[in-house]
Amino acid sequence: MPLEQERVELNNTLVTESQKIQQETTTQITPLRRPRDYQQISLFKDVNPLDWEDWHWQLKHRIRKKEELAQIIKLTPDEEKGIDKASGRLSVAITPYWATLIDPEDPDCPLRRQAVPVAAESLIGPHEMVDPCAEDRDSPAAHLVHRYPDRVLLLATEQCAMYCRHCTRRRLVGEHRESSSPTKFDAAVEYIKANRKIRDVLISGGDPFILEDEEIESLIQKISSISHVEFLRLGTRVPVTLPQRITEKLVAMLKKYSPLWVSIHFNHPKEITKRCKIACDMLADAGIPLGSQTVLLKGINDRPYIMRRLMHELLKIRVRPYYIYQCDPVKGTQHFRTPVAVGINIVEKLRGHTSGYAVPTYVIDGPGGGGKIPVGPNYILSQAKGKYVLRNYKAKVYTYLE
Ligand code: SF4
DSSP: OOHHHHHHHHHHHHHHHHHHHHHHHTOOOOOOOOOOOGGGSGGGTTOOHHHHTOHHHHHHTOBOSHHHHTTTSOOOHHHHHHHHHHTTSSOOOBOHHHHTTSOSSOTTOHHHHHHSOOGGGGOOOTTOBSSTTOTTTTOSBTTEEOOSTTEEEEEOOSOOSSOOTTOTTTTTOSSSOOOOOTTTTHHHHHHHHHOTTOOEEEEESSOGGGSOHHHHHHHHHHHHTSTTOOEEEEEEOHHHHOGGGOOHHHHHHHHTTOSEEEEEEOOOGGGOOHHHHHHHHHHHHTTOOEEEEEEEOTTTTOSHHHHHHHHHHHHHTTOEEEEEEEOOOBTTOGGGOOOHHHHHHHHHTTBTTBOGGGOOEEEEEETTTTEEEEOOOOOEEEEETTEEEEEOTTOOEEEEEO
């Protein structure tokens, strides 16, 4: 086929694809559902608003038993089996706040699926592992993971406000007893001190914001006083699962340690409630830069219009979309995993079709410890000496000469 004809045909195919994308990205979705009024739920009907707003109260009253959950949502036999089998594996704990966001009648509710186990969690899919990112192997000191040259991950706690059913660190996290010894992080801190290349420390877990303010500050102080550490990041999900935890006292403490960034795990636009916005506003108003991390989850956020809505809602609360992760092949999560093509298609339908700030990087964590590997649509159609043939988001073809 002559070159020009080939080019015209390619253009036509790409333009048709582009029209499909335009249609899908402009699909309207229904307005976000409001949370249920907690006083309408029998289990919480006598709770006073001050207790409801107290994060310690929320933590203490997390829903851990099938009988309690059955008073809030209509459990399916599959969920009942999942809860029975979850004992001894990843704990079940749902904050009362999160429980009000769950659709009581719909087992496919995206917030419900992230919190309530199903029987499929006890299956082990092909290629699934206990520690797919090989974090334990790359741990030079207790509670520390050192994979990339200039940054480390410090696991501050094994506990979270809520346990996400897709959790990659399910081998570690849960409601078991942890050491609270003041020397617990000494080896990790000494390792960071001794490695002058480390300029960035991510404190995650579990969820570091589950610790008391004094415990968080003590850890931040130890690390930020190391002269070669340029900045800190905290990885958390509490603005989403327990927004009451973001108190004025916590924010005032964090503000003292600028530059300090906070990465928040968001998966669905329904998570962005008024209460969540207040928590994010408090952090952003204190000058703390906020980024998001999202796990691509089958039946939860695997449609381009849902991801697009999520990214737009995040920007409205001053959270910059940062990563979309392919769901790691961790044991018991096969029912959440999509083909990689689904993630690539989502990026294709974001890039160029909406603000660049709303386009996170889609990554696969290389199984066995490869680190984050970006994957996405291919915009280079051909490449020869000094010449690139490229397509744009509308599938129009352009040639760039070097
Ligand atoms: S908050 Fe993070 S560490 Fe905790 S269960 Fe969810 S995904 Fe796992």
